[in-house]
Amino acid sequence: xxxxxxxxxxxxxxxxxxxxxxxxxxxxxxxxxxxxxxxxxxxxxxxxxxxxxxxxxxxxxxxxxxxxxxxxxxxxxxxxxxxxxxxxxxxxxxxxxxxxxxxxxxxxxxxxxxxxxxxxxxxxxxxxxxxxxxxxxxxxxxxxxxxxxxxxxxxxxxxxxxxxxxxxxxxxxxxxxxxxxxxxxxxxxxxxxxxxxxxxxxxxxxxxxxxxxxxxxxxxxxxxxxxxxxxxxxxxxxxxxxxxxxxxxxxxxxxxxxxxxxxxxxxxxxxxxxxxxxxxxxxxxxxxxxxxxxxxxxxxxxxxxxxxxxxxxxxxxxxxxxxxxxxxxxxxxxxxxxxxxxxxxxxxxxxxxxxxxxxxxxxxxxxxxxxxxxxxxxxxxxxxxxxxxxxxxxxxxxxxxxxxxxxxxxxxxxxxxxxxxxxxxxxxxxxxxxxxxxxxxxxxxxxxxxxxxxxxxxxxxxxxxxxxxxxxxxxxxxxxxxxxxxxxxxxxxxxxxxxxxxxxxxxxxxxxxxxxxxxxxxxxxxxxxxxxxxxxxxxxxxxxxxxxxxxxxxxxxxxxx
Numbered sequence: 285x286x287x288x289x290x291x292x293x294x295x296x297x298x299x300x301x302x303x304x305x306x307x308x309x310x311x312x313x314x315x316x317x318x319x320x321x322x323x324x325x326x327x328x329x330x331x332x333x334x335x336x337x338x339x340x341x342x343x344x345x346x347x348x349x350x351x352x353x354x355x356x357x358x359x360x361x362x363x364x365x366x367x368x369x370x371x372x373x374x375x376x377x378x379x380x381x382x383x384x385x386x387x388x389x390x391x392x393x394x395x396x397x398x399x400x401x402x403x404x405x406x407x408x409x410x411x412x413x414x415x416x417x418x419x420x421x422x423x424x425x426x427x428x429x430x431x432x433x434x435x436x437x438x439x440x441x442x443x444x445x446x447x448x449x450x451x452x453x454x455x456x457x458x459x460x461x462x463x464x465x466x467x468x469x470x471x472x473x474x475x476x477x478x479x480x481x482x483x484x485x486x487x488x489x490x491x492x493x494x495x496x497x498x499x500x501x502x503x504x505x506x507x508x509x510x511x512x513x514x515x516x517x518x519x520x521x522x523x524x525x526x527x528x529x530x531x532x533x534x535x536x537x538x539x540x541x542x543x544x545x546x547x548x549x550x551x552x553x554x555x556x557x558x559x560x561x562x563x564x565x566x567x568x569x570x571x572x573x574x575x576x577x578x579x580x581x582x583x584x585x586x587x588x589x590x591x592x593x594x595x596x597x598x599x600x601x602x603x604x605x606x607x608x609x610x611x612x613x614x615x616x617x618x619x620x621x622x623x624x625x626x627x628x629x630x631x632x633x634x635x636x637x638x639x640x641x642x643x644x645x646x647x648x649x650x651x652x653x654x655x656x657x658x659x660x661x662x663x664x665x666x667x668x669x670x671x672x673x674x675x676x677x678x679x680x681x682x683x684x685x686x687x688x689x690x691x692x693x694x695x696x697x698x699x700x701x702x703x704x705x706x707x708x709x710x711x712x713x714x715x716x717x718x719x720x721x722x723x724x725x726x727x728x729x730x731x732x733x734x735x736x737x738x739x740x741x742x743x744x745x746x747x748x749x750x751x752x753x754x755x756x757x758x759x760x761x762x763x764x765x766x767x768x769x770x771x772x773x774x775x776x777x778x779x780x781x782x783x784x785x786x787x788x789x790x791x792x793x794x795x796x797x798x799x800x801x802x803x804x805x806x807x808x809x810x811x812x813x814x815x816x817x818x819x820x821x822x823x824x825x826x827x828x829x830x831x832x833x834x835x836x837x838x839x840x841x842x843x844x845x
Contacts, residue, residue, distance in 0.1 A: 288392050288715075290707045291365065291419035299413035300367055302335050310350045314343040317354065322455035323383045324352045327374070327390070334394050334409035352386065354378040360426075360460075361448065363388055365419040372414075380457030384446050388421065397722060398444035400695045401434055403787075405722045423706055427462045427644070427679030430702040431686040432694055433828075445702035461530040464681055465583030465606040465644055468533040470500040471522070472515040485511050487543035499538035506565035507547040515565075516572035523577050531581040531604060534569050536562060540589055555594035562590050567600045574602050583644065591632050598639045605636055606644035606679070613748035614648065615660050615739070617667035625748045630671075637675035644679040645672045648751035649701065651758075652832040655691035656797045656822075658758055658768060660739045660749065662693070662700070666712030669704045680705045688829040688836075690822060692794040695787075696720065727775040727788050734771040734795075737764075755802035762804030769795045769803075790825045793818065800843070815843050 312324040324341055327350065332338050339350065350372045358364060358377035363385040366373040374389055376382035390396045393414050397405035429449040435442035439451035448460045475497055478485050483493040487503040494502035504511050519532050526532075536542070542558050543549075551561040562584070570582035583604035586593070591607065599605055609618065609629055616623035619630050636643060647668060651659045665682075672680060682701045685691035699719050703710055716735075721728045742749065742759040749757040760768075772792035779785035796818035800811070819840050830839035 288710070290710070291363065291388060291392055291421050293415070293417055293419050295415055295417040296368065298369060298416045300369055300372070300416055301413050302337065302410055304369070305335075305337060305339070305348070308337075308339050308348045308350060309342040309346045310339045310352060311342050311345055312352055317379070318454040319379050319383055319457045320352065320354055323374075323376075323386045326383070327352060327386045330390050330396055330404075330406070331394070333406050334390070334396060336410055350374065352382065354382045359422060361423050361446075363419070363421040365389055365393075367393075367414050367416050367419070369416065378457075379454075380443075380448060383443055383457050387444050387446070389419075393419075397718070398441065399699060399719060399723055401438040401441040403723060421707075424673055424708065425678060425680050425705055427460055427464075427681070428702070428705040429464065429681045430698050430705065431649075431681065431683045432698040433686055433689050434694065434698055435702075436686065437689075445698070446706045447702050461528050462581075462679060463529070463531060463533070465531070465533050465535060465585060465604060465646075465679075467500045467538050467585070468535050469504050469515075469537045470497070472518040472534065473504055473511060475502060478514070482510070484508060485514070487541055488545040488548075489541045489543070494541050496539070496541065501537040501539040501541060503537050503539060503542045504565075505543045505545055505548065506561045507543075507545070507551065512565060512568045512572075516569045519569060519573055519582075520576050523573070523580060529577075529580060531583050532573070533583050534566050535584040535606075536587070536590060542589060555597055557590070557592040557594055559586065559590040559592060560594040560597055563594055563597050563599060563603075566603060567597070570600045570603050574600075581642065585646070586632070586636060587646070591629070593632065593635045593639065599642075603640070604642045604644055604679075605640045606646055606681075607633055607636060608646040610646075610648060610751065612648075612750065614664060614751055614753075615742055615747070615749055617664045617671065619667065619671045623748065625750075633671075633675050641676050642678050643672070643676045644681070645677050646681050646683065647672075649682050649697060650684040650691055651749075651751060651753055653752045653754070654797065654801075654831055655685040655688055655829060656794045656827070657692065657753075657755065657801070658738050658760065658794050658798055659692050659753070660742045660758055662697070662716060662735060663739055665697075665700060666704050666708070666710075669708045673708045685829065685832070687832070688827060690790060690793055690825045690827040693791065695723070695790075723787055724775065724779070724791070725784050726780050727778040727784055730771045730774040730778070731788070731791065734768060734775075737767060737771070755798070760798050760802035762802070765795075765798040765803045769799050771795070789821055793821050793825070793827070796821065819843065 348370050352374045355375040360377045361381045362377045364375040374385050376385035394409040395407040430447050435447050436450050442450045443456040452458050487494045548561040552558045566584045581604045586605050587608040612629050613623050613625040618626045651657050745759050772795040775788045779788045799814050827836045830836050
């Protein structure tokens with residue numbers, strides 16, 4: 285299908301027909317790694333289900349064969365596929381590229397779709413012809429995390445989605461040696477170790493050294509020379525315990541109580557941002573780390589009060605900058621010039637891209653206040669990912685409801701996000717429509733209408749929801765919630781198969797939630813019935829969390845009382 289064109293195709297002429305492969309073998313090296321062997325087995329399994337041909341696995345070369353093996357000349361996750369009339373060669377980098385190459389072949393050249401952990405769409409591929417030539421691809425993001433529990437619970441599925449951050453399993457190629465850039469001051473200069481003997485290591489706030497450990501605090505006095513040495517030594521020690529690590533976080537605590545001592549404040553005033561002292565500190569630590577680990581990158585957050593880049597201080601060549609978009613509108617693309625809420629983040633990102641070629645992104649794709657409330661961000665995902673790529677992003681953490689399974693369209697969003705961070709140039713609308721039509725079949729039309737209604741309704745009201753929106757922030761009132769509820773009731777009537785009805789039921793949970801929290805005045809019996817049905821569906825589909833910090837059972841008790 286044209287919407288899935290990731291591989292760059294260089295034709296040589298002619299086609300390979302599936303019917304001509306009756307006597308072919310699948311060839312792997314007799315010393316194949318775990319991921320190569322698994323890749324060959326996966327090819328055999330899914331090729332059989334699509335074509336009804338069972339190609340035997342072999343270690344001896346044959347005249348007609350599918351050769352599956354890693355290539356030392358390719359990058360970790362690069363893909364190279366060659367097709368001619370007597371041979372298919374599927375190659376990829378080690379350790380994950382070979383497996384991704386097999387899945388890309390199955391998706392793009394045979395039409396399989398790995399939609400959810402328990403739903404793979406398998407077309408009848410017994411008749412197709414595969415154009416002869418070479419196919420190549422190199423993913424632009426080296427760190428890709430679609431942060432959904434479905435991926436962590438089912439790492440085999442995460443591998444199919446090419447999410448490279450969730451498992452150490454050798455057969456799945458392990459995970460990238462790059463780690464998420466995150467708050468780390470508490471681990472580098474622990475307050476429990478140094479707080480009593482060296483209070484001067486910590487932030488001066490309102491004339492006193494901070495002692496508050498909330499949010500991984502207190503922040504450090506980042507211009508204190510001893511703090512630089514202690515933090516660098518801690519980072520180097522941590523790296524010695526992580527052989528092969530590609531990066532390490534040297535980053536602020538999750539608190540706004542940064543140091544206001546005379547030296548820190550003087551640097552911040554000169555640089556016109558608290559990132560002045562912060563980045564100077566990170567550069568100093570990175571310089572010391574480089575002497576011991578020349579290939580390791582040092583990552584730091586550009587977050588909250590440090591998001592604005594300094595006037596003159598620039599990141600060292602071994603420093604990664606991770607921008608966090610927590611203040612942004614989730615309805616509109618970050619670079620939408622008509623969305624005033626996103627302009628400051630967009631400006632900061634543009635400026636960072638001028639001085640750093642290793643940008644990382646922490647982006648938000650759920651409602652942390654209520655995972656299962658309708659959330660209109662499906663239109664902004666693709667333009668945001670493309671915007672990140674244009675601004676030197678190398679890693680993308682798309683945070684969502686990673687501790688629950690039933691957030692609003694978590695299945696669809698995981699599919700869409702993982703596709704786009706693998707290839708940002710795909711047609712997102714086509715992928716969304718394809719997923720909905722394949723996953724919900726006859727019930728798809730009202731679900732697509734719901735998606736359009738939700739986004740259009742918020743747009744028409746001039747709203748700019750962030751990642752903690754209230755029902756009002758996403759345009760929910762008695763009229764709109766009834767419209768949403770009706771769409772899903774219609775979808776349920778169209779669900780002709782038991783498995784389709786189950787998928788629609790799971791997707792309908794947010795419609796019940798909307799009616800409960802924003803449906804307006806209604807008879808008490810109707811409200812009680814909605815609550816009972818909502819809780820039944822949540823329990824049926826394993827809802828673990830109603831919000832980021834609220835377990836589902838706690839929320840159910842609130843509703844019942």
